[in-house]
Amino acid sequence: MTSVAAYAAPAAKAPLERTTVERREVGEHDVLIDIKYAGICHSDIHTVREEWGKTHFPLTPGHEIAGVVTEVGSGVTRFKVGDRVGVGCMVDSCRECENCRGGVEQHCLKGNVGTYGSRGRDGEITQGGYSTHIVVDENYTLRIPDGLSLDVAAPLLCAGITTYSPLKNYGAGPGKKVAVVGLGGLGHMAVKIAHAMGAEVTVLSQSLRKKEDGLKLGADHYYATADPRTFEELRGNFDLIVSTVSANVDFNAYLGLLKTGGTLVNVGAPENPISLQLFALIGGNKNLAGSMIGGIAETQEMLDFCAEHGLGAEIELISADRINEAYERVVASDVRYRFVIDTATI
Known part of the structure; x- marks a missing residue:
């Protein structure tokens, strides 16, 4: 085991502080990554504040990781020293179940091993980026194409794949009308990706405060959901709605914005249960779906797509001593649009 510098939460809801974590020795099929940048995802905050349930402390979060390979195991064939790589939300799975064999390791039937806060196959709790x-x-490491700088690529390992997967799998493309609920860390990438796929893109946000940003990012239209006229004007308008918010919204109202047979996909994870009127689904044969990141192959596909179209995240680069400040600003929706830690400052 090797000790490396890190920031960790010592207990639930406690401020993160500088410490060290243990990394295993490089095994036959392992790569050692010198982390250059780590994105701050709202999931990190939910986890260290135990808003999604109990977790293990001390905990080093971070599953939006971009860096450079500095050592490879004797059996490694995919990477060499010097390669630019990323790590997303999972670092292992059973590799044997139907889902793992089918390329959807995120839905491993035995449970994937999260990049942090999970018990790995060696019995140790994983620590993140x-x-x-x-x-x-x-096998759980991604190649970052040369067309993407590492700082703007880091958030793609969660925010990018979390939005790319449902947009691709539910048919965003030319001739389709796509709405994105929320223009935050996830939402701004959903707008960029949906636009690059050729869809007509509408942002549905609480207010018009970020309208100028939304249009610059690729949205064709921008509406305030606080205005009840929005739900009247846009009724029956969209083929696909992607909800990126982690707060409870009125799903019944948003289902009313779908065309017949349309789909509302939720990628946000609110802390509390939602209320749903099933007649909102039955009328118009509408679909309510969920989506969780993507498999390794799909994540690589997303990175290649983003490089091809020049799609990096919009970031605010911070030093590690500003992590706790950044957490408060994320909760207050005061970031445009992803905080990224310069890990050289740890």
């Missing part, structure tokens, strides 16, 4: 180095199996 708010650190200087990480050791990851090559």
Whole structure:
């Protein structure tokens, strides 16, 4: 085991502080990654504040990781020293179940091993990317194309794939009308990706405060959901709605914005249960779906797509001593649109 510098939450809801975490020695199929940048995802905040349930402390969050390979195991074939790589929300799975064999490892029937806060196959609790180095199996490591700088690529490992997967799988493209609910860390990438796919894109946000940003990012239209006229004007308008918000919204109202046979996909994860009137689904044969990141192959596909179209995240680069400040600003929706930690400052 090797100790590396990191930032960790010592207990639930406690401020993160500088510390060290242990990394395993590089195994036969492992790569050692010198982490250059780590994105701050709202999931990190939910987890360290135990808003999604109990977790293990001390905990180093971070599953939007971009860096450079500095060592490879003897059996590694996918990467070499010097390669630019990323790590997303999972670092292992059973590799044997139907889902793993089918390329949807995120839905491993035995449970995937999350990048942080999960018990790995070695019995140890995983620690994430708010650190200087990480050791990851090559099969759960992604190649970052040369067309993407590492700082703007880091958030793609969660925010990018979380929005790319439902947009692709539910048919965003030319001739389709797509709405994105919320223009935050996830939403701004959903707008960029949907636009690059050729869809007509509408942002549905609480207010018009970010309208100028939304249009610059690729939205064709921008509406305030606080205005009840929005739900009247847009009724029956969309083929696909992607909800990116982690707060409870009126799903019944949003279902009313779908065309017959349209789909509302939720990628946000509110802390509390939602209320749903089933007649809102039955009328118009509408669909309410969920989506969770993507498999390794699909994540690589997303990175290649983003490089081809020049799609990096909009970021605010911070030093590690500003992580706690950044958490408060994320909760207050005061970031445009993803905080990224310069891990050289850890």
